[in-house]
Amino acid sequence: MDNKSTGLNESREERRKSLAEDVTQDFLRRQRERKSCEAAWRLNMNFLNGKQYCGINSACEIEDEQPSFYWQPKRVFNHIAPTIDLRCAKLSRVRPALCVYAATGEEADLNAARLASAVLSAACEKVNMTEKVSDAIMWSETCGTSFYKVIWDNYGGNEVGLTDAGEKLYEGDVKVTAISPFEIYPYSLDEESLEAQPSLIHARAVPVTDIYAAYGVRLAGRDKGEFAYSTQKKPYKEGAEDKKEGLEANYELVIERYERPSADFPDGRFTVVAGGQLLYDGILPYKNGDGGGRIYPFIKQTSVRTAGKFFGSSVIERMIPVQRAYNAVRNRKHEFLNRISVGSIAVEDGSVDTDELIEDGLRPGKVIVYRQGGKPPEMLSLGSVPEAFGSEEELLQDEFSRISGTGDLTQSGDKFSSVTSATGLQLLIEEDESRLTVCYESIKSALKLAGKHILRLYRQFATDARLLKTAGENGALKLYCFKGSDISSDDVVLESDSELNLTPAERRAVVYDLIEKGLLDGDDGKMSRTVKNRVLKFIGYEKFAGERDLSDMHSARAGDENIAMRQAEANVKEYDDHAIHIREHTAFLLSDSLDEVQEARICSHIKIHRQKLKEEQDG
Numbered sequence: 001m002d003n004k005s006t007g008l009n010e011s012r013e014e015r016r017k018s019l020a021e022d023v024t025q026d027f028l029r030r031q032r033e034r035k036s037c038e039a040a041w042r043l044n045m046n047f048l049n050g051k052q053y054c055g056i057n058s059a060c061e062i063e064d065e066q067p068s069f070y071w072q073p074k075r076v077f078n079h080i081a082p083t084i085d086l087r088c089a090k091l092s093r094v095r096p097a098l099c100v101y102a103a104t105g106e107e108a109d110l111n112a113a114r115l116a117s118a119v120l121s122a123a124c125e126k127v128n129m130t131e132k133v134s135d136a137i138m139w140s141e142t143c144g145t146s147f148y149k150v151i152w153d154n155y156g157g158n159e160v161g162l163t164d165a166g167e168k169l170y171e172g173d174v175k176v177t178a179i180s181p182f183e184i185y186p187y188s189l190d191e192e193s194l195e196a197q198p199s200l201i202h203a204r205a206v207p208v209t210d211i212y213a214a215y216g217v218r219l220a221g222r223d224k225g226e227f228a229y230s231t232q233k234k235p236y237k238e239g240a241e242d243k244k245e246g247l248e249a250n251y252e253l254v255i256e257r258y259e260r261p262s263a264d265f266p267d268g269r270f271t272v273v274a275g276g277q278l279l280y281d282g283i284l285p286y287k288n289g290d291g292g293g294r295i296y297p298f299i300k301q302t303s304v305r306t307a308g309k310f311f312g313s314s315v316i317e318r319m320i321p322v323q324r325a326y327n328a329v330r331n332r333k334h335e336f337l338n339r340i341s342v343g344s345i346a347v348e349d350g351s352v353d354t355d356e357l358i359e360d361g362l363r364p365g366k367v368i369v370y371r372q373g374g375k376p377p378e379m380l381s382l383g384s385v386p387e388a389f390g391s392e393e394e395l396l397q398d399e400f401s402r403i404s405g406t407g408d409l410t411q412s413g414d415k416f417s418s419v420t421s422a423t424g425l426q427l428l429i430e431e432d433e434s435r436l437t438v439c440y441e442s443i444k445s446a447l448k449l450a451g452k453h454i455l456r457l458y459r460q461f462a463t464d465a466r467l468l469k470t471a472g473e474n475g476a477l478k479l480y481c482f483k484g485s486d487i488s489s490d491d492v493v494l495e496s497d498s499e500l501n502l503t504p505a506e507r508r509a510v511v512y513d514l515i516e517k518g519l520l521d522g523d524d525g526k527m528s529r530t531v532k533n534r535v536l537k538f539i540g541y542e543k544f545a546g547e548r549d550l551s552d553m554h555s556a557r558a559g560d561e562n563i564a565m566r567q568a569e570a571n572v573k574e575y576d577d578h579a580i581h582i583r584e585h586t587a588f589l590l591s592d593s594l595d596e597v598q599e600a601r602i603c604s605h606i607k608i609h610r611q612k613l614k615e616e617q618d619g
Helices: 002-033 035-048 080-091 107-126 129-143 208-215 315-342 354-360 387-404 422-461 496-500 504-516 529-538 550-564 578-591 596-618
Strands: 054-056 062-064 098-101 145-153 159-162 168-170 173-179 184-186 199-207 251-259 269-274 277-282 298-302 466-471 477-482 491-494
Touching (some): 002 277, 035 080, 098 107, 098 422, 107 173, 107 422, 107 466, 129 145, 129 173, 129 298, 145 422, 173 422, 199 208, 315 387, 422 491, 529 550
Antiparallel strands (some): 098 491, 159 168, 251 269, 466 477
16 A cells, blocks of 8 residues: 555656656747747847847847947947837827726616726726836837736735734735736747637746745745846745845746646646746636636737737837938948048158157147158048938938837927918827827727736635725715625726827817817706716816716615615605606616516606606796
8 A cells, every 4th residue: 555655656746747847848949939039129129228239140149240440430329219218108198997888788787887897997006007008018119019917816905814824814806917028938929819829838037935935845046147038026025035135046937837728628727837846737727718718817918910920029120220220320420520520631651750640630739840852741621521411311310200100290390380270280190190009909908808807807716795995976985895796797998088098188179179069068058067077087177076966966866776676665855856866767767677566666756756846846
């Protein structure tokens, strides 16, 4: 029996070693296949940071370029950095204002959608989604692709108690991280869709203390410098151990391999390896797919899609040849200016002391002694700077704008001086922004998918009731007590103002135009308090929208009565706005499925409101 048990243990240990070796070799294979992509990304980063005299050799390594002559200047006139700054600024107008649509018009579905929207809004605020979007945009604009990783953090949320060992317990919460493409290794570089990849590897440097806390395995650790281009300096929570000396040698490469569901693994497979040891092997942890399926916890965002390729491309790749040519023109132009200003001296052999002439040149007031009968030194005339330098420089500057799709009107307004009407200028601005439409759509699509992942993680892991505090329409505190099962809708969309991508000035112009045309007025020809408050919030003057809206309050009270009348009668109050209550109760009758008793109860309640309203009108 003992021999059999020992044999089983040895067989299990061999399988663990074999699996760890398989994952490691799979990672190394993908790393070799992706070497040319990484070289292109590093070259992009070099040009963005101003290190522009370098290139990629045949071994896919970055090497410095040597000048043709030692005296040739190698100055950098970086136009790529401000261009990328401008693109990032324009793309960052997309704000993660997410909401959820109701599945039907029934009151239960409407309430579920309101709850899901509140949960999603609070989650985006807690994970600082705006910062995550900015980080992802920076990486996608630099390397062409970035990723969001949406997972469940067991150490997030509020503290709920202690374990038997005295450790703190947390309710858990969603965690969103923006990841660079250096950390993602797909199965195939020729498969464009992330979801269609048979497997995906996420490899990053993690402190050995965090590895031990998560998996209970102690590793020796290595210098973090060996793991280049990791985006996470602190992959997990920062603890007291992170402040110890010698931390740079306490990292190890953690390889997470995700395999999508298949016939062999119906729930997918998730394997973690570090330091050649198997840390974990099981099913995919998250039910974040449609219909409760298990998929990868990653979302891809691209700057420029490349047909038939997993990784997208960056506009930096297109601008590099232009930047090289621009640097060459400016440097040759400066060389010519130096020749004209400093001058080149012609001397007869043996007529002067050339060493002294080389040291001092022909400085003003200098006494030149030359051989009797010889020819005195003279300055060579080089004329003026050729016009070709100026025209080529302007041509290359325009090329930057055309390639990057950022023809900023503030920088090239002289070209549109003939356009005087506001409509014409607006059309030019829209045309100027049209080149960024594909990038906008990629960001919006990624945000909506991230919102769905967040709600599905709450549905899976928020099994116990938790309290959510949000601001109501009138600034009042609104409380939700919910469990994951209460989140029945995950039809995430961007709110209308997030779709517009407008500057504050453009927002105000749109609203003023709507007001001028009377499109925001009610049936009485006046703007309601509700619309006025929303307009003030939309244009950035939320502090002026503090007056409480009685219409909203009456509508909210009528909604509470609708829910209550499913079970019992509701009293009609003297202070009710009967017209609003009649409208809300009628809408509830038309939109919800009620039995005969409930329908009769609500109809009787509406009849009382109508009698009260008639008495008010007659009196």
